Amino acid sequence: MTCSPAHLAEQIRAKGFRLTPQRMAIFNVLHESGGHLVRTEIYERVQALAPVLTEPTVYRTLDFLVENELVRVTHAGNGRLEYELARHRHHHLHCSACGAELEIAHEQMQKIFAHLELSTGYRLTENHITLMGLCPHCQEIGD
Amino acid sequence: MTCSPAHLAEQIRAKGFRLTPQRMAIFNVLHESGGHLVRTEIYERVQALAPVLTEPTVYRTLDFLVENELVRVTHAGNGRLEYELARHRHHHLHCSACGAELEIAHEQMQKIFAHLELSTGYRLTENHITLMGLCPHCQEIGD
DNA sequence: TTTTTTATTGCAATAAGTTACAATAAGAAA
DNA sequence: TTTCTTATTGTAACTTATTGCAATAAAAAA
Structure with missing residues (x-):
């Protein structure tokens, strides 16, 4: 599977970036939800599980994951952006x-x-x- | 032509809405630009021509024009919404x-x-x- | 033309999104 | 393990987006 937490760790380390609890938490929330979530949803879900991050971190981590092609972003109907794991197209x-x-x-x-x-x-x-x-x-x- | 100021006036009046200077100004800016603009661009251009409106009015007027199918909205690459006259698809x-x-x-x-x-x-x-x-x-x- | 109705706007307050920079901690080196 | 480097995060300030409500003015009625 190309979207497991292990794969995340591998990809991040391979590029010389750091594997932080914040990045794992966001990745796990997207992994468990299955579908796509907007930023505020991601923030709320991570907070509910374990409050290990702040709003700006969600913002930057998602950009980071998208840049590294671990997460995909799409346009929701109302102009909001939704995020999901980069699985099959x-x-x-x-x-x-x-x-x-x-x-x-x-x-x-x-x-x-x-x-x-x-x-x-x-x-x-x-x-x-x-x-x-x-x-x-x-x-x-x-x- | 289905996107002239006269058409705007007709459509708005036909539905029992009011033809205001603010609505005309926004429509004209979109008409003259030809392309698609984001909200802040629309606000700035109207202000440059004639300061007849405020930011919240731009916001609501665009929603109004979209609902009445006089203006179309599309997703720009970065998640912003862009507006343009509802001409040919x-x-x-x-x-x-x-x-x-x-x-x-x-x-x-x-x-x-x-x-x-x-x-x-x-x-x-x-x-x-x-x-x-x-x-x-x-x-x-x-x- | 004047009055009346109420859709529409502007003001002010609130909420959300974003950035800059100092503090922290992940991973490398000793 | 301890120290060091610097990528990453949190704090706080700032900007932009959005909403509620009173004031205004467009169109209809008198």
Whole structure:
């Protein structure tokens, strides 16, 4: 598995950075939650488990983890940034009514990405897309 | 044209809202800029032309214009929200090195959108996507 | 035109996000 | 193990974002 705490330790040490309780705590919270969390959620969860860090540390540690490609960041519907472990590439459909999240395999998007790279000359980097919409259930209610 | 000041006035009045100098000023700034601006840029530009509003008004007016589909909001690379007039649907490729923006016609994305709607049952709503990458020029420099 | 209604704005207070810098502690060297 | 180096964190200050409420003014009615 490419997203275990052991992997985190290895990656950080390999690059000459330091393995701190703060970094492990944030990583573990993301690991246990499974999904994606915004900064305030991460801070609250770490505090609840063991108050080993402050708000600015959450802020900087997440940037650090993203830079080192251990964590991925995505845009939530409201403009907030959400964080999750850098596992397999995927995207999300978000129901703007009930908040349900549906995961989409990157393979489904691959073709359009490749096509865009060809037609524009751009080289696309780590893009995690969140598309907004209505889930089947909320469509029924709305109609 | 579906994005003229006259259209704004018509749309707002038709729904029983009020046409205020503040709303017109913000709309005009977006109209003249052509591209997309973040909130602080909009505030600064309006202030430079005619100081008719405050920061909270920019905040609420933009929400108002987005709700009424006169303005569209999109995610900038850094998590900030950018605003632009609701003209034809399109998306963006953003160069993370030099900041260049390339517009992509919605037609290029249409197929993948339709495919996702079919396979998931979700109904996708107004999605303006910004994909991050490196433009051809910055790829050369980097290599 | 004047009055009335209430959507909209500005002011002031609050909350959240961010930065600078001194203090701390992780890992290397002795 | 102890000392040393400096990456990393916490504190505190600062800036930006957001909200509540009273004051204002746009549009309708008289």
